[in-house]
Amino acid sequence: MNALALNSISKSFNGFTAVDKLSLEVPEGSIYGFIGPNGSGKTTTIRMIMNIFYPDSGEIEIFGEQRHRSHSDQIGYLPEERGLYKKMKVRELLQFYGELKTGRSVISEIDPWLKKMDLTDWASQKVDALSKGMSQKVQFISTVISKPKLIILDEPFSGLDPVNTNTLLSSMLELQKNGATIIFSTHDMATAEKVCDYIFMIHKGKKVLDGTLDEIQNTYGTDTLRIRCKNKATGLETITGVENVHNFGQTQELRITSGVDHQKILREVMASNTLLSFEMIKPSLHDIFVRIAESKEVTSV
């Protein structure tokens, strides 16, 4: 069963179409990554899923049922902008958010989560005494403490250091293992590649990517030549058939125009450089993201 299904939903604000006939199916128990440039419609989509905004048209289904107010109790939501009552103590705050969501006491669940997030010593402190990373973790606990079946995390890793990012990631994987479905939006493509079962990209309100990483990469084919040259590689941009060059210092990635002979490109590289190694690779998610975001045309999938 799908945990979430969006059926051609649209939302406009004062004539501007933020989300345009968007359809999506999120299988239960999966981790689904939402990616997209700033202002592409991710947050609006999430707010519609959360019933904070109503779609102008289209339907939303949660666990096979038409979206209803009571579904909010099954959805944990971490918004992009963190919102915590600064004058409340951490424990009181978690208790409040948990009870507001579930309608029952969540006291017994607070301490294990605080321990897991290494926040036990801060339980009696007011929120405004916490660092940004700690506040983020408190916000995350407040999202999941009600044991929601569907968890929506809008930019959960922004501002977190690598250690805290890993803590959060392992918690997410544990929640998935326990049956939760997780949707999260991110600008960190490497994390999305590593963690997500499915990836969905929205651009200018339209769905432009949807599927597993392999499926997405396969649609682009093996169109990238990664090379490593002795000294600094030169003259790569001028080679006919090379659309784009990403220079990473020690290595360079050349995007090859479809249909162009790779051998011919290699020969031209070697003509002006001493080639140490080369390989044909699929484009990274980061590369695909940039290609779509920089493209003036938006093609729905």
Next chain:
Amino acid sequence: MYKVFRLALREYLAAVKTKGFIIGLVMLPIFMSGSMIAMALLKDQVDIRERYIVVVDETGQFRDVLQEQTAYRNSNHIFDPEDSSQVQPVYRIEFVDADTSAIITQLGVLSDRVRKGEIHAFLHIGSSLIHPLENPENAFVNYHGESAALDDVRDWLRDPINNHLRRLRLQDAGIDETQIPDLFHWSWVTAKGLLTVDEEGNILDAGASNEIRAIIVPLVMMMLMFMMSMMGAMPQLSAVMEEKTQRIVEVILGSITPFQFMLGKILGGLAVALTSTLVYLGGGIAFLQWRGFESYIPYDSLPWFTVNLIILLFMLGALMTSLGSVANDAKDAQSLSFPAMFPMMIPMFIMVPVLKEPLSSFATIISLIPPFTPMVMTLRLASPVTIPSWQPWAGLVGVLVFTLFVVWGGARIFRAAILMQGVPLKFSNIMRWMTKG
């Protein structure tokens, strides 16, 4: 409803658990009644320095009587009867001959003496005071001082001068004042209530109409409503604005609907205000009972007071939360708080005429205009007059309908505006959100 009450509980605890609430609970009535308390505390703090008064008497008739009355006062009325300590200043009076050819110059010189602190004030009695009809322009008694209007000496001079005037006029008419011993016995017009009939049909004499009951009780009730509105409803505006700008509201709206959010906040504020009311009313009633003033407690007005207070807080709470959702920052909140206070401020402005004439057309009409009904109707009901029994009920229906409208409109504005950031604060935007949601 559990979620609404859970949110209301948080709001309530967040307010009452602070030191600010406890301090406010104590300080607010002190500030509100500060001048009365200051007057009571400072009533014995009298400046007892001698008051030196110069009298320019163009009639030449008041020297003896004023000297005599001053001496009598200085001997009998300036000492504490218990410990004989001086509690009032000594008055000294010096008469100077009037220079009628250059009276202005003479008064100017005396004014300079007042300014230099040589004398406290001077009294100028016109030449026609005894028979004003002969020359009304010179029939005056002028008291000149740096603070003449509030000067106790001026008040004290009134009786000796007027009594002596009458005495002089009787003498001129050839009447012997000793034949009229109660000549100077003045009578006060006593305020009395209406006569009543008891259960056995006996007509009972009216009791004296009590000024405290007539003025202070309605005033206190009105002030209490005002204070509770300030404590329970007004803070909602900035609280919602802060929750909006700090993005807390999006987290909350992930769990409850905007209407539930708004309702929870209103109920929380209502609970805060009712807690304070309970403290003030309970404390006030206990105090009055302890001091033997139980008759001043308006038990009959309390039910209407409570109903009107709850409705007022609900109405203002809806207004404040919806306006808070429109505000983008503290400046917006400040701009909105002024018009939002109209339902509280207008009744305060018209309090005196309503209290003087609770049955007038003006008082009746304005008490039936919904935003003002809770406070003005309470004021009228607490006054000694009997308000037609249909009026509180008509007011209640009107204000209930209006409150429902405010809650409905406020909820629509709240829902539309609460997640909007940076949208300019315009009346047209507010109206659009209310009408189109």
